[in-house]
Every structure is written in structure tokens, then in C-alpha cells.
Amino acid sequence: DGGITQSPKYLFRKEGQNVTLSCEQNLNHDAMYWYRQDPGQGLRLIYYSQIVNDFQKGDIAEGYSVSREKKESFPLTVTSAQKNPTAFYLCATQKGRTNTGELFFGEGSRLTVL
Amino acid sequence: QQQVKQSPQSLIVQKGGISIINCAYENTAFDYFPWYQQFPGKGPALLIAIRPDVSEKKEGRFTISFNKSAKQFSLHIMDSQPGDSATYFCAASSMGQAGTALIFGKGTTLSVSS
Numbered sequence: 001d002g003g004i005t006q007s008p009k010y011l012f013r014k015e016g017q018n019v020t021l022s023c024e025q026n027l028n029h030d031a032m033y034w035y036r037q038d039p040g041q042g043l044r045l046i047y048y049s050q051i052v053n054d055f056q057k058g059d060i061a062e063g064y065s066v067s068r069e070k071k072e073s074f075p076l077t078v079t080s081a082q083k084n085p086t087a088f089y090l091c092a093t094q095k096g097r098t099n100t101g102e103l104f105f106g107e108g109s110r111l112t113v114l
Numbered sequence: 115q116q117q118v119k120q121s122p123q124s125l126i127v128q129k130g131g132i133s134i135i136n137c138a139y140e141n142t143a144f145d146y147f148p149w150y151q152q153f154p155g156k157g158p159a160l161l162i163a164i165r166p167d168v169s170e171k172k173e174g175r176f177t178i179s180f181n182k183s184a185k186q187f188s189l190h191i192m193d194s195q196p197g198d199s200a201t202y203f204c205a206a207s208s209m210g211q212a213g214t215a216l217i218f219g220k221g222t223t224l225s226v227s228s
Binding site: 004033035040041042043044045048058090092101102103105106107108 | 120123146148150155156157158159160163203207209215216217218219220221
């Protein structure tokens with residue numbers, strides 16, 4: 001089955017630790033995105049990548065880093081520099097490199113900082 | 115700067131009633147307006163979308179109304195059912211452009227009481 005797999009589904013982290021969230025897709029989609037969801041804040045764009053080895057900052061990139069070494073994978077690292085990392089993180093893909101409209105989302109990873 | 119404003123934040127509707135969620139946008143370059151539906155613990159999924167060349171689009175019980183001059187669009191859910199209880203996000207983007215991504219509203223939590 002084609003789809004987007006995010007892991008882990010739940011993650012707990014101590015303050016000061018970096019953590020990496022995985023996003024893997026087998027849809028053969030070109031573009032991949034990371035959004036952060038907080039209650040009452042909607043979905044805010046962290047980073048996106050439209051092609052391998054290239055990515056752009058979104059609206060809230062500070063404290064996050066990404067890589068796109070393979071078309072199928074777009075991991076997100078939440079660094080200790082992110083002041084409020086507790087959130088629900090969503091990975092999404094889009095079929096083309098340019099904006100074709102529809103995003104396909106994974107089931108998310110919930111990060112809690114203790 | 116919030117480019118897509120969504121209201122209300124929450125909505126309670128009786129079973130069989132009409133649910134109405136409104137969105138307004140600022141950027142006149144936007145030409146694609148989707149609505150996403152999200153159930154608890156899941157990623158959002160595309161529900162229905164409209165381009166500005168039409169004023170209304172209907173799919174089953176879901177209708178988007180679009181007012182280009184007012185820069186507003188709304189989602190109407192007819193004969194609302196308990197299974198429609200979810201969070202709904204409006205969004206906007208410019209189709210076909212590289213380096214752009216969907217901009218989401220803050221979401222509306224809909225509860226349909228039986």
C-alpha cells in the first residue's frame with residue numbers, strides 16, 4: 001500500500017536533547033513538507049523540500065533542521081534551540097515539484113518535552 | 115501575518131442541521147482553496163477544493179461557496195451527522211508555482227450532537 005509513514009507516533013524528550021522524527025513515503029511524490037500543529041494555531045509550516053538535496057524554510061523554521069538525501073525520506077530534527085517543542089508534527093507530500101494543491105498527510109508524531 | 119482567517123474556532127450543531135465555517139484571505143494571488151478534515155490523532159485529509167473561476171462546488175453533503183470580490187469562502191455541511199465531528203481547516207495557495215506551500219487557517223472544531 002502506498003502511503004506516508006511517520007515514526008515514532010509518540011515521543012518523550014528531556015529538555016536540552018535533540019530528537020529526530022522520521023517521515024518515509026512510497027508514493028513517489030516529489031515534494032515533502034513538515035507542519036507543526038498546536039491547539040488553536042492551525043498548521044504552521046516548518047520546512048519543505050521539492051527535490052532531493054534541496055529544502056526551504058517555512059514560517060517557523062527556527063530550532064528545527066531537515067535533510068532530503070533520498071526522495072522517499074524527509075527527517076525532521078527538533079533541536080534544543082527550539083523553545084517550545086511540545087506539539088503534534090505532521091509530514092505531508094505533494095505529487096509534483098510545483099504547487100499542485102493537494103497535500104497527503106501522515107498520521108503525525110506527538111512530541112512531549114518533559 | 116495571518117493570511118487565512120477562519121471562524122468560528124468551535125461549532126456545535128444538532129444532527130441534521132447545517133454547519134457553516136467561514137474563511138477569509140488577503141493574498142489576491144491565491145487561486146486554490148481546499149478544505150481539510152482531521153479526526154483526533156490522525157493527519158488531515160483533503161475534503162473538497164475550489165478554484166476561483168467558480169462560485170460554488172458541491173460534493174455530496176459538502177459545499178464550498180466562494181466570493182472572489184470579498185476574498186471569502188465557506189464550507190457548508192448539510193444534514194450534519196455525528197461522524198462529521200472533526201476539525202476542519204481551510205487553506206489557500208497559488209497553484210503551479212515553485213517555492214510555495216498551502217497556508218492554513220487555524221481550524222474549526224465541529225461537534226455534531228445526536
